Amino acid sequence: MTMIERNLESSNLDNRTDKDILVEVKNLKKYFPIKGGILKRTIGQVKAVDGVSFSIIKGETLGVVGESGSGKSTLGRVILRLLDPTEGNVVFDDVDISYLSQRKIRPQRKDMQIVFQDPFASLNSKMSVGQLVEEPLIVQGLLSKKDRVKQVSEIITKVGLRKGDLQKYPHEFSGGQRQRISIARALVVNPKFVICDEPVSALDVSIQAQVLNLMKDLQEELGLTYLFIAHDLSVVKHISDRVAVMYLGRFVELASKKALYNNALHPYTRALLSSIPVIDIDKEPAKKVEKIKLQGDLPSPANPPSGCTFRTRCPYAYDRCTSEVPELIELEENHFVACHLYTEK
Ligand code: SF4
Numbered sequence: 001m002t003m004i005e006r007n008l009e010s011s012n013l014d015n016r017t018d019k020d021i022l023v024e025v026k027n028l029k030k031y032f033p034i035k036g037g038i039l040k041r042t043i044g045q046v047k048a049v050d051g052v053s054f055s056i057i058k059g060e061t062l063g064v065v066g067e068s069g070s071g072k073s074t075l076g077r078v079i080l081r082l083l084d085p086t087e088g089n090v091v092f093d094d095v096d097i098s099y100l101s102q103r104k105i106r107p108q109r110k111d112m113q114i115v116f117q118d119p120f121a122s123l124n125s126k127m128s129v130g131q132l133v134e135e136p137l138i139v140q141g142l143l144s145k146k147d148r149v150k151q152v153s154e155i156i157t158k159v160g161l162r163k164g165d166l167q168k169y170p171h172e173f174s175g176g177q178r179q180r181i182s183i184a185r186a187l188v189v190n191p192k193f194v195i196c197d198e199p200v201s202a203l204d205v206s207i208q209a210q211v212l213n214l215m216k217d218l219q220e221e222l223g224l225t226y227l228f229i230a231h232d233l234s235v236v237k238h239i240s241d242r243v244a245v246m247y248l249g250r251f252v253e254l255a256s257k258k259a260l261y262n263n264a265l266h267p268y269t270r271a272l273l274s275s276i277p278v279i280d281i282d283k284e285p286a287k288k289v290e291k292i293k294l295q296g297d298l299p300s301p302a303n304p305p306s307g308c309t310f311r312t313r314c315p316y317a318y319d320r321c322t323s324e325v326p327e328l329i330e331l332e333e334n335h336f337v338a339c340h341l342y343t344e345k
Pocket residue numbers: 266267268308309310311312314315316317318321326338339340341
């Protein structure tokens with residue numbers, strides 16, 4: 001049994017020991033003010049993240065899935081403190097970093113990295129690959145010049161590029177190779193935790209599997225913990241140990257990969273599963289569940305529906321869904337869902 005499997009076996013919150021947990025998120029909220037009028041006063045709020053709680057255990061990959069606008073990327077940025085939280089807490093490696101100043105958070109910065117979706121936009125085209133990969137070490141004030149050069153050439157080989165590539169510039173590479181450079185930039189400082197924000201969405205389907213396999217291999221080799229953000233359940237299935245489904249700033253379901261794909265409970269999760277092509281990246285179709293076709297678009301997070309925010313698109317919505325917000329409850333062991341259908345009064 002691997003370390004990850006052992007940790008996952010004890011992933012029931014009640015059974016977890018503190019030493020298993022790397023990231024703990026408690027009732028996290030991120031609201032963006034809407035300004036209006038001549039005086040630019042706050043006239044409303046976009047509730048991008050609206051009370052999310054979960055933890056990530058060392059060595060696991062937690063997938064977070066949702067449509068564009070569900071708040072998943074904002075969640076990732078608040079966890080890394082690239083954005084400040086409105087409320088709630090983020091505890092990273094036993095340190096509550098929620099409201100630390102950027103100076104005080106510096107020791108944790110090195111251990112928390114991010115790989116962005118677009119390798120074209122995230123790499124400075126005027127810098128060589130060697131400079132790009134060395135830059136995070138310089139910013140963090142890590143290692144001597146000689147050791148930095150050694151570290152850069154080691155990581156570039158680990159991500160499947162050649163030392164000769166260090167002299168080249170980003171435009172000389174394909175999209176998949178550029179994402180390898182981005183991964184090298186994130187990993188060169190030896191982080192513990194990496195947020196992968198749709199890292200394969202901009203790549204051809206044929207290249208996606210190569211990059212996902214690389215990320216899995218690097219996780220095993222370097223003992224990394226991932227939060228993997230995607231809008232595509234098939235991509236998350238390939239890499240995740242557990243999966244959270246996010247809708248308008250909240251988690252509506254959180255379960256192990258097996259439970260989520262074989263026994264999805266929330267109507268939204270079922271709708272997302274219904275849209276997965278039969279042949280996905282794992283070559284395993286999700287177990288047949290009742291097909292739910294998603295109607296309409298995601299409502300605006302500036303003006304979400306009352307009660308259950310999914311009710312405007314849910315085929316099972318009834319009176320209670322309009323007036324009462326469903327809590328995320330543990331319906332089966334380690335399987336959490338927020339839907340009134342399972343807590344009928
Ligand atoms: Fe649908 Fe109601 Fe469940 Fe929301 S709470 S998912 S509207 S049945």
